[in-house]
Amino acid sequence: MFIKAVGPIASILSYYSTFDLKKCRPIFYVLFLPNLIYKIVMKIAFTYNLKTDNSEDQAEFDTKQTVDALSEAMSNLGHQVEHVEVSGPPSQVMAKLESLNPDLVFNTAEGKYGRYREAFYPGLFEQLGLPFTGSDAYLCNLTLDKDLTKKVVAELGVPVPTSQQVTRIGQLNEKNIRFPVILKPNFEGSSKGITQESIAENLDELKEKLKVTLKKYPAGILVEEFVVGKDITIGFVNGINNDNKGVLVPTEYHFAAEYSAGKKYQIYDYHLKNSEADKVSLRTPAELDPKTTQELIKYAQKIFTQLDIKDIGRVDFRVTPDNRIYFIEINALPSLEPGAGIYQAAALFGHTKIEDVLDAIINSASKRFNIRPQKSLKKNLKKLRIGFSYNEKRIIPQSNPLTDIEAEYDAPKTLDAIRSAIASYGHEVVDLEATPELPAKLISANIDLVFNIAEGIKGRYRESQVPALLDLMGIEYTGSDASTMALTLDKGLAKRIVREAGVKTPNFLLFITGKEPLPKDFKFPVVIKPVAEGSSKGLNDKSVVHNEKDLREEASAIIARYKQGALAEEYLPGREFTVAVIGEKRPQILPPMEIVFTPEAGNFPIYSYHHKLDVNSEVKYDVPAKIDEKLRNQLEQNARKVFNILDCRDIARIDFRLDAEGNVNFVECNPLPGLTPGWSDLCLIAESTGMTYRELIGEIIAPAIRRYKQKMKTLLHKDKNDAQQSVE
Incomplete structure (x- = not known):
């Protein structure tokens, strides 16, 4: 700061x-x-849920357009903005926040599941000791509960419609119902669960509709007296200094005449909000008489003040044709999408741009947490010296397979991109090329941890060489440990372990000499490939074989060429996918990518060596894959299971292929996936989720920084204990 x-x-x-x-x-x-x-x-961590589809589950999430607009606005204010998309596991979010060490968290994250989801992240920030925008966990929990909020607001003397929450029909207090009523999920926002069918005009109709809505929203349904009138919303931005202490003027939702025509009840329902938003416009200020306007502002002030809403909020009312006011609900995480009513209302007080509103929110939070320059300067003085271990590609792979000796190594442009991404987080990057001189370099480098992408030089366990060395020297590093690296490089061994754990794999046979007898149930066609290579080395147009003679010829050629065994694997005719996994024990699964083979790839297509050299007409990539929910869940579940079975860490890419019956089969796991911007499968997958290359590198490095900090704390604690014991 x-x-x-x-x-x-x-x-x-x-x-x-x-x-x-x-x-x-x-x-x-x-x-x-x-x-x-x-x-x-400041350095601001921007926490949010990214909306990746139009499902109701993601209705409250931020679109990419909103995320980009807020990020750009904060950057325009001079802040360093770090994106933290929170849809992954909490442990991953914690690691990212700890590695970033931000001055402030700008939070719009809604959470994903449960009645307390909006409270989860504020609670997490509090536990981590991080200042954040918006209300605390208690208030976010309170305001998500519509029924409880109404009870609290009614105690303040603000009129509320009669209502009751039920989790089963038998709980209905029939004497307390004023028809017509509207049925709302008690713990949802963005009009989720509200349709034109949500109105009930009599008891029988109410009970029938409750049966349906309770099945979908068993946490509770609010049965609320339906108030006929205007939908009015009042925003609150504590950093806007006006006569109303940050409370803005009322905004009215106006519905297009063609939409309202023929409807008995005007409802701002889920369909209207998400599919026909053009049928709704905002009027700021609302068309109300001055007395009603002032009364609304007075009620809003009382609610925001007494509930102690922090920094930003929004309260919704209904105003009847005869100007009676009823409180409907309060939102402690109001929408900040471009065009939102809060911006229109703020503009009347001179805050005409998104930047102005965000600046007011940030200033309010900064004042509340007493954020001062000297605190941050002291906190952020420590920058890490991060070693960068790699193997540089100096022999350019060509179509001739004899040039594939350095195919797994990284080109200078890729190395530069990684260096720049690490350095952009304020760290010092120390090059450590994985040559035989690496042990001596590590002794003198004085590094805190290592970002490792080194493939190793030779041998079946070459990928484990650098992790083993770092473990020996007690240096933290990114990625999986030596055991996992060795295990996953041996495709046959990895398959045995994964299959033993219950994950389906194609049948396979390992050739050491090329003369091994074939089992009686051995079936053609099969794919033959080196057992311990990556980047599809050894996979070419002769790799799918249909008879024993060709199989033995190809196996012998692989054994002679690569000085290792050859794996003969049952050819699976189905679709091929790769799934990226980021994190530790509870990792985040990114959307599956499909490798789509065109007719030019032939009748028995495989993802071969020449496909990875350059763009060609035989394959294309669909990311996210165009698949149904069932297959998506199967791929994600299997990816998570394989990641944990093989004890992967931080990052991995796992390949699957479907058999003739459509079953998901594990093919292989790569714990050192390529990181070439705009080309490598992992980078394309991350990009499809809205994650920038820099953010991808940040996600990989965050858990290692957390492990490093934890180790330093442990050592410091041990030193203090040792010192205390020596004094005693």
């Missing part, structure tokens, strides 16, 4: 775009500080 000059004085100091006030001389304070307009510029 630092202080940045803005306003007239900034031009005088233009050659100092940023400066530290603590280093300025006293005369500077005397001459300039009284006239200096300044603001705190």
